[in-house]
Amino acid sequence: MDLSIRGRARAYATFLGASFSANLKSVLEYRANFLLQVFGMMLNNAAFALFWGILIDRTGGIGGYSFEDVMVVWALVSTAFGLAHVVAGNVRSLGDIAVRGELDVYLLQPKDAFVNVLCSRTVVSAWGDFLYGYLVLCLLPGLSAGRLLLFSLLAAEGALVFAAAFAAAECLAFFLGNSRSLSEALHEFLLSFSLYPEKVFDPGMRWAFYTILPSGFIAFVPLAAFKAMDWGLVPILFLVAAAYMAASYALFRAGLRRYESGNQMGTRL
Numbered sequence: 001m002d003l004s005i006r007g008r009a010r011a012y013a014t015f016l017g018a019s020f021s022a023n024l025k026s027v028l029e030y031r032a033n034f035l036l037q038v039f040g041m042m043l044n045n046a047a048f049a050l051f052w053g054i055l056i057d058r059t060g061g062i063g064g065y066s067f068e069d070v071m072v073v074w075a076l077v078s079t080a081f082g083l084a085h086v087v088a089g090n091v092r093s094l095g096d097i098a099v100r101g102e103l104d105v106y107l108l109q110p111k112d113a114f115v116n117v118l119c120s121r122t123v124v125s126a127w128g129d130f131l132y133g134y135l136v137l138c139l140l141p142g143l144s145a146g147r148l149l150l151f152s153l154l155a156a157e158g159a160l161v162f163a164a165a166f167a168a169a170e171c172l173a174f175f176l177g178n179s180r181s182l183s184e185a186l187h188e189f190l191l192s193f194s195l196y197p198e199k200v201f202d203p204g205m206r207w208a209f210y211t212i213l214p215s216g217f218i219a220f221v222p223l224a225a226f227k228a229m230d231w232g233l234v235p236i237l238f239l240v241a242a243a244y245m246a247a248s249y250a251l252f253r254a255g256l257r258r259y260e261s262g263n264q265m266g267t268r269l
Contacts, residue, residue: 049074049136065197071136072226073219076151077194079133080158080218084166085126087159088118091166094252095173095183104261114252118167150229154222157237161217164244165190167252174255186213194219214244 053067065073084091094117097103106113106120137143137151169183176182194215198206209216217240225233 062197062200064199068140069197069223069227071140073195073223075133075136075140076155076158076222076226077133077191077219078129078136079151079155080162081191082126082128082130082133083155083159084162085123086130087122088163088167089121089123089126090118091163092170092183092187093121094118094167094170095179098170098173098255098259099178101259101261103256103259107256113256114167114249118163146229147226150226150231150234153234154226154237157234157241158218158222160238160241161214161244162190164241164248165214168244168248171248171251171255174252174258189213190215190218214240217241217244 049071057067062070090097097117103113103117106117109116133151133155137148166187169186172179172183190213193201193209193213198209198216198220201209206216209220217237221233221237224230225237
């Protein structure tokens with residue numbers, strides 16, 4: 001049984017690696033466009049960082065966050081968000097694919113449809129988000145190999161939570177039909193709440209940050225772990241991320257029972 005599980009894990013790791021390589025080659029085919037979108041997204045993020053710098057310089061701090069805290073949060077969220085969309089580029093298109101009846105091509109392939117459809121595309125601009133976080137980290141004081149490794153692990157965990165939450169929101173399309181406005185609102189809320197200090201929000205709504213809008217596991221807890229160099233929180237956070245992924249996968253499987261084929265013929269090379 002253990003050999004079978006390890007074999008399946010290796011097979012999916014190989015599949016994900018092949019999908020990532022193919023997606024990367026496809027975007028690098030137009031290198032000028034790739035670089036333009038990457039640097040454009042980095043400049044967009046830098047503009048928000050400048051805004052926070054000016055705001056905190058005038059106020060002395062917001063919600064208990066110093067400027068360095070804000071930059072760490074921005075770095076973590078940016079890299080996590082970017083990684084989720086670099087590896088699972090269809091994570092915010094799943095609902096549209098289901099509504100158009102275009103899941104057939106993924107259902108007919110041997111790999112799990114959930115993994116297959118999410119990882120069959122990469123988002124070019126997300127590379128800018130992914131790299132921006134590391135650029136910010138390099139500009140912060142006290143950079144070391146340990147801090148870099150911890151940051152990478154926390155960002156990877158955040159990417160899993162982002163992907164799980166976004167995919168779950170997209171799965172609403174199976175049950176509600178065209179739920180684009182609702183899923184987009186959930187996307188925006190999750191991203192926006194993750195970029196602001198937890199204490200600026202009313203205590204009565206903070207429960208949402210550890211349930212349906214898991215900003216706590218993307219930004220708040222990872223920030224505390226990074227500041228304290230608390231490696232013990234890392235496996236706990238990955239267990240939480242695994243739970244969110246399992247819930248998202250279960251929602252997808254439940255949605256498939258309501259899926260109606262578009263009777264479209266297609267292939268993927």
